Amino acid sequence: TFAILNGKLIERNQAKMDIEDRGYQFGDGVYEVIRVYNGKMFTLQEHLERFERSTKSIGVSLPYTMDQLKSLLLELVEKNNLRLGIIYMQITRGVAPRNHAFPEENVEPTLVAYTREMTRPKDELQTGVKTILTEDIRWLRCDIKSLNLLGNILAKQKAVEHGCFEAIQHRGQNVTEGSSSNIFMVKNGIVITHESNHLILKGITKDVILGLCSASGIPVNERAFTLKELAEADEVFLSSTVAEVMPIIEVEGKVVGNGEPGSITRKIQELFVNEIEKQCGA
Ligand code: PMP
Incomplete structure (x- = not known):
């Protein structure tokens, strides 16, 4: 090659x-x-x-x-x-x-x-994945897609050692992002995800999702949310180039909603796959 x-x-x-x-x-x-x-x-x-x-x-x-x-x-x-x-x-x-x-x-x-x-993570996209929580110990320019990934690496390794797909990072009480993904929660039909400032990477997948939500009338609130809100969320999912729109069914050993990918997550997954087909004809 x-x-x-x-x-x-x-x-x-x-x-x-x-x-x-x-x-x-x-x-x-x-x-x-x-x-x-x-x-x-x-x-x-x-x-x-x-x-x-x-x-x-x-x-x-x-x-x-x-x-x-x-x-x-x-x-x-x-x-x-x-x-x-x-x-x-x-x-x-x-x-x-x-x-x-x-x-x-x-x-x-x-x-x-x-x-x-690299294939699409089809099984995980169907069943959803488990996550842990970890304090966000990274620097204050997480908006730069830097090669310096030690904070992210240590977070992901902790997730792997707990048999989880991703580590959800938080600064104090506020959820920031995953070790290699953006984090979304759904409460009462509203999609909530951290605003794209210096504390997170402005994910391309995140922005595609926000565009799809707005085009299909799914309300979005781009703001930081707390660990307490996360624990009480109806649905949680993550997004990245590699993982696409990935349902999260467990956070730190606690089941999200009824333990299955939620209906808004499913809807956004469907919109996302349509977008792939539109752009790539896949
Ligand atoms: N946050 C971090 C820290 C990441 O490493 C990634 C993956 N590159 C993302 C978010 C998601 O970004 P994207 O959707 O552009 O892949």
Whole structure:
């Protein structure tokens, strides 16, 4: 299979990194994960725009235009014959002698992208998943899709060790987001999810869901909600590029609603699959 390294399509096993790449040493970079359905990239424009925003927010200048990046990714998907899977793409500040401050000379950022085959999580989408709660110990710029993921990794590992799919993070009493997903609750027919500020990642899937809700008259309230509200929710679900619209049936050992994915969650899942079909014909 092929990978992109600094604007060139090369054999994946030929893609080698320098040990002083700042992504490797500092996590000094940003990334995106893009879903491919039926050989087509889902919400590509949104991912490219977020990628550009992320690079700007850490002061890395993208050495490619959005159109160049788009054609590179198209070529990658085609060359790899990817039908159902993901693209992983990251950019780092580049290779320079190790020093916390930005390198002085004009160091070229390192851009990497590759693909991976990945099925949809069909069983979990049907049955729903279990989650735990964990304090959100991350920094205050969670809106940047940074390579620095230690807080997220420790949270996800805790979930895995408890036999759970995801860890729901909270800052004090307020629920923020999952370790790699956004969190939604439903109460009395209203969908509630944390506003997209510096405390969470502005999920592409989250925004697709908000758009679908608004187009179909499902009321949404974008605001922080508390652990108490979460415990009393009628329905809970999470969203991400990889997990799509995933019902949550248990939080910290406590059953959500009647223990089955709720009707509004099901409705949003249906709308979401229609959107995939609309964009990708999958
Ligand atoms: N929050 C975090 C911390 C994430 O890592 C992700 C997955 N990238 C999300 C939310 C969901 O974002 P998206 O829908 O764009 O995949």
